[in-house]
Amino acid sequence: MSITNATHEQRQTLFTIKENCLLLDRNPLSVKAVDSSVSCALRCAREKRCKSANFVSGDKSCSFLDKTQTSHTHLVQCGHVGAVYLKKVNSDVGSIPQLAIPSCKSLNESFHPSGVYWVDPDGGSHDNAFKVYCEMDTDGGGWTLVWSYNFTRYQPFNSTQNAVTPRPNWPTNYARVDVPISTIPPLHEGDYNAFSFSLWKKFGQEILFKSNIMTWFICSPDVGNFVEWKDGRISCKAAKRISKVQCVNDSPPNEFKRAEHTCGPRIKGYGVLNFYFDGCKTKP
Ligand SMILES: [Ca+2]
Numbered sequence: 001m002s003i004t005n006a007t008h009e010q011r012q013t014l015f016t017i018k019e020n021c022l023l024l025d026r027n028p029l030s031v032k033a034v035d036s037s038v039s040c041a042l043r044c045a046r047e048k049r050c051k052s053a054n055f056v057s058g059d060k061s062c063s064f065l066d067k068t069q070t071s072h073t074h075l076v077q078c079g080h081v082g083a084v085y086l087k088k089v090n091s092d093v094g095s096i097p098q099l100a101i102p103s104c105k106s107l108n109e110s111f112h113p114s115g116v117y118w119v120d121p122d123g124g125s126h127d128n129a130f131k132v133y134c135e136m137d138t139d140g141g142g143w144t145l146v147w148s149y150n151f152t153r154y155q156p157f158n159s160t161q162n163a164v165t166p167r168p169n170w171p172t173n174y175a176r177v178d179v180p181i182s183t184i185p186p187l188h189e190g191d192y193n194a195f196s197f198s199l200w201k202k203f204g205q206e207i208l209f210k211s212n213i214m215t216w217f218i219c220s221p222d223v224g225n226f227v228e229w230k231d232g233r234i235s236c237k238a239a240k241r242i243s244k245v246q247c248v249n250d251s252p253p254n255e256f257k258r259a260e261h262t263c264g265p266r267i268k269g270y271g272v273l274n275f276y277f278d279g280c281k282t283k284p
Helices: 037-046 197-203
Strands: 002-004 015-019 021-022 030-033 050-056 062-065 074-077 083-088 114-119 129-135 144-145 208-209 217-223 232-240 253-256 264-269 273-276
Touching: 015 037, 021 050, 037 050, 037 062, 037 083
Parallel strands: 021 083
Antiparallel strands: 002 144, 002 208, 015 083, 021 074, 030 062, 050 062, 050 083, 114 129, 129 144, 208 217, 217 232, 232 253, 253 264, 264 273
């Protein structure tokens, strides 16, 4: 599950240039033959993973790099006649605590790939910055991964012992909720952990629900609001169809229900339960 309230704009890609310099990287992302440094920059601009590039005029080679002179100053060497080192402007944002971003939605999808970034949602000193996973591929990107979960007993799925695990520390009065709680931000989609629930709203109000087997949905708050923990109507649209399973849950949900007196919150549609984040693994 990821959340955002991103609005995106396409920007030009800018480069800083160091003539007669190279970033000595033994493992470039790729090397291509090009005619000029401009052509090298254009190709790097189109490749999200390319943060900087070396152009060598002698052999007309353009090497794409995932490192930059900011992160690897010691690897930059000058005095190479005919070489040009090109660095994407803003390629370093979120790469170290000192360059922490407010949230994933501040990234530009055209040159920031999905991955781990440093964020500092409360601004000011970056001493309390921390790492998160930004998803930059779905519906314009800008999603912050706030929770990734597994199941206690996937087979059979409807077993009373099946529950999501771990769960976020959202409020519940229900004594039977008994799966472990996580408050560690997940750093990739298979890292089963969760942000502290009170932090979710700092990254936006819109939620992307992903699934391995079901249609993905993007939901915005209305009267109901997941991150503010308010029951009621929400507004959802399908973000991606998962072709292997066609089921009734494909229709977008329209209601959020909290977890005060049940095993977990629910996302429902017209007579359909799309997501039930069941945190009870032992039931009578
Ligand atoms: Ca701060």
